[in-house]
Amino acid sequence: MATVAFKLSLLVVLLNYTCLCYGSSPRLQIGYYKGKCPNNTDVEKIIKNSIRAQFRRNFAVVPQLLRLQFHDCAVRGCDASIFLDGDTTEKKAPPNLTVKGFDIIDKAKSAVEEHCPGVVSCADILIMAAREAVVLGGGRYFNVMTGRRDGLSSILSEAANLLPPAGISVDDSIALFANLGINVQDMVTLIGSHTVGFAHCSTFKDRLFNFKNTGKADPTMNHVLLNSLKHMCPKNSTKDFIVNLDRNTRSVISVDNSFFKEIQQKKGVLGIDQEIDLDIRTSGMVQKLASNNTFFNEQFAVALVKLGAVNILLEPLGEIRKSCRSIN
Ligand code: HEM
Structure with a gap:
């Protein structure tokens, strides 16, 4: 029932978007801001320096x-x-209550506005910042396209309906990404972002104590991981602790293929993380990514660029915000 409701809400919201899709990716360009700022300011460099400075104080910039x-x-x-x-x-939707990093983009935006006011969108700043995150995490540098404009609305219920819960099925996840124009291979690659960062116990506790209302643990979870997660997330604790998504302790802050190696050992923390290794439609890609870090790096860049091209707003739609937190 919940699955049907989820799919329906996905469809309704996406149908509402189709009107925004006509300005498609051809006008996004590599180096869109070249020559658009006073004194030939290099926008990408300003963002790079801002993100690097923030990363030196806090590694969590990468997953965030x-x-x-x-x-x-x-x-x-x-x-x-x-x-x-x-x-x-959207910020107030339950899946976004644990999203962090708004301040990172505020700082990058201020740095950009100082040298090039009113020209660079917050949407593009996020895309350039996420690319820097990949590089700072040890991943590969890649070109990103720019030229997006900032939207004029943000609706809590849309985020609540569209953002996937940790226990989403592979079926629903494939449908969700397909609606974004992202295929199964790219979906698997993107979930590989869970090679960095944390999850709150509440997002996977059912797998430890009451999997699918059986009163038991998820039988697919590696026993060593199960015991350690039970220890870190006690059944009756009122505190919602966090654990690393990548269970390889030597790789928790690295953007690499170790997440895929871990899930092949049944050490996925979130339900969907484990499911992509168990499902025949996705396990082949998991195997390819797990066995070759260079392939992972290449595919991760490709998939992030595709994610960055989803339903973008191009001139004359949208605006260039002065502050990322409010419309002009
Ligand atoms: C079906 C797809 C996905 C599901 C169900 C999912 C779900 C989740 C959940 C439940 C968390 C833990 C949040 C918390 O407890 O604070 C999380 C963390 C995270 N997710 Fe995903 N996710 C998905 C796809 C993605 C994609 C496509 C990306 C990036 C392109 C991504 C990047 C991350 C990162 C980096 C974290 C760690 C955040 C941090 O430490 O601050 N996820 N995800």
Whole structure:
């Protein structure tokens, strides 16, 4: 029942977007801002320096920016709608309550505005910042396209309906990504973002104590992992602790293929993380990514660029916000 409701709400919201899709990717360009700022300011370099400075103080910049890109692009496309403040904006939707990094983009935006006011969209700043995150995490540098504009609305219920829960089925996940124009291979690759960052116990506790209402643990979970997660997430604790998504302790802050190796050992933390290794439609790609880090790096860049092109707004739609938190 919940699955049907989820699919229906997905369809309704996506149908509402079709009107925004006509300005498609041809006008996104590599180096769109070249020559558009006073004194030939290099926008990409300003963003790179800002993100690097923030990373030196806090490694969590890497996972925070990657998750931000997904949560922005999956709802209304990559239009910075996730940044708008308000009581009923996307930020207030349950899946976004644990999203962090809004301040990272505020700082990058201020740095850009200082040298090139009113020209660079928050939507593009997020895409360039997420690319820097990949590089800082040890992943491969790649070109990103720019020229997006910022959206004028942000609706709590859309984010609540569209952002996937940790226990989403492979079926529903394939449907969700297909509606974004992202195929199964790219979906698997993108879930590989869980090679960095954390999950709250509440997002996977059912797998430890009451999997599918059986009163038992998920039988597919590696026993060593099960015991350690039970220890870190006690059944009756009122505190919602966090654990690393990548269970390889030597790779928790690295953007690499170790997540895929871990899930092949049944050490996926979230339900969907484990399911992509168990499902025949996705396990082949998991195997390819797990066995070759160079392939992972290449595919990860390709998939992030595709995610960054979802339902973008191009001139004359949208605006260039002065502050990422409010429309002008
Ligand atoms: C079916 C797809 C996905 C599901 C169900 C999912 C679900 C989740 C959940 C439940 C968390 C833990 C949040 C918390 O407890 O604080 C999480 C974390 C994270 N997700 Fe996903 N996710 C999916 C796809 C993606 C994609 C496509 C990306 C990036 C492109 C991504 C990047 C991240 C990152 C980096 C974190 C760690 C965040 C941090 O430490 O601040 N996820 N995800």
